[in-house]
Amino acid sequence: MRFIEWLGEQARRGRMLLSHRDRFDQEMEEEMRLHRDLRARELLENGAQVNDASYAAQRKFGNTLRLREEIHQAWGWTWIDSLARDFKYAGRRLRKSPGFTAVAVLTLALGIGANTAIFTLVQQVIFNPLPVAHASELYSLGDNKNGCCSGGLQDDFSVYSYPLYQYLRDHTPEFSDLAGFMAGSVSLGVRREGDHAAAQFFRGEFVSGNYFSVLGVDARAGRMLAPTDDQRSAPPVAVMSYRAWQNRFASDPNLIGRTLIIRGIPVTLAGITPPEFFGDTLASDPPDFWMPISMEALLNPGQASLLEHWNEYWLYAIGRLRPGTDPRAVQAHATTELQQWLKENYVGDRYSSDPYIAARYTKDIPKQYINVIPAPGGVISTRDNNRSALRLLMVISALVLLIACANIANLLLARSTASRYQIAVRLALGASRSHILRQTMTEGVLLALLGGAAGLGVSVATSRGILSLAFRHADYVPISTTPSLPVLGSLLLFL
């Protein structure tokens, strides 16, 4: 019962604070004025003089200001009043010394801005998963350190030929499905059918037919690629990025299902990817088109084609692991399968019947292996290159903030030494120690808030600057420079 009453009181307090706080004092004033006026009239009617009556009524009523304080205290607003007063006072003090304020705010803005910028980038580059469904189930075959497009044994395998990818896909049932896709991208000349203007330049990537279903990406419009598209006999199709659709084709909805001429070959546009999807790799200039791997032979005719070359390694492989599967067991199995495939291809008569070469491969093949590693962020290679740089930047910016804080602490200290007499006077006038401390702290908080606000501006500019430095020749980088909510939250925490 007691508790329920208390709850009711708090609810009434809160409601009053939220809905009536602004006109509360005015209403209180009006109510009390009515009282005094009525009292004065009564005194008048009893024969008092006009001036005396209103004065007497006022005296009889008591000190309105004190009553208002008492009422505020009853509602529990004293802290709001004193906070407002402290802030007003702090603002006045800061305005009085514009030099100090400017230096302090600028120092904080730089320190906080740099940190926010770095954390914004770090969060996106290192921590954010791909914008796909259940990114944590994605595992990569190999850690992709080798880069693209090599032949021969890699020891630590991470790029695969099309036949090897197919073999691994069909022999690792631990993956519900395994997608293969080009390491890197190709440039494409693309124009609309019937349009005789010069073809425009785009970037394209060859991906396996199951690529979009493995990543769990649904079409924004039209449809994504399907395994049936990834066959030599299938009619050529492509999927376009939302960005290219929007920027280069004015989001033309009639384009879907129509024919585009890509490298002189008519290709049907199957659909548009969702706006947030930028591909499998966080890198500058992500692909504008995704096409089935089987089309590679069509666009690179004759000897240029990599498709059928069993020892040309140009594909990454990322798959969705079945729930409850142990990645280490998968790794062991994938390694066994890899060595099996290598033995069949390198040692058999298909590759070389030269006994010397066969003996060398027989010796080296048992050393070949595949690392199966989590790939919630897609292909790591690009990230890895920038990771250590970002980490260094993070440390540096943290140091900058530390120095900034030390500087400001110094400034504040000097300032409080200068205002010793003032504080002494205030203490003598009856201010409590806690009140003076609170005022000083309020001043610090106000400074921090100002610095933080200015720092936000600095951070956006800084992260843009870092991005344009890191990707010097990029037209577009799929990284947002607007600080995200978690970053802002931790920024506030810092303050």
Add this chain to the structure above:
Amino acid sequence: MSRDEIPPGTLYMLILRVLARGGELHGYEIAKSIELLSQDVLQVEEGSLYPALQRMLIKGWVKAEWGVTAENRRARYYRLTAAGRKQLQEEISQFERVMGAVNRVIQTA
């Protein structure tokens, strides 16, 4: 014309009592009512009525609504709630208990 200040702690009871009798009253009417009912002996310290009323609002014993007086001036009218009515009973019985005890002490001493 000497008047007595009301005993501390009884202001709530007096306000509740006046409201229980009179329906909706504004602050000045409450003060007047207490004076009239006590035949001018008890005098409310006028300003302190308002903090008391606000505290009673917080406790939910009274409700307040803006209205217009007979002379067409805006005034806040107070009305008793069910919780206020209950509180009045409690305050009265507590007061009588204390007064009875004090009386007994005075008479036997």
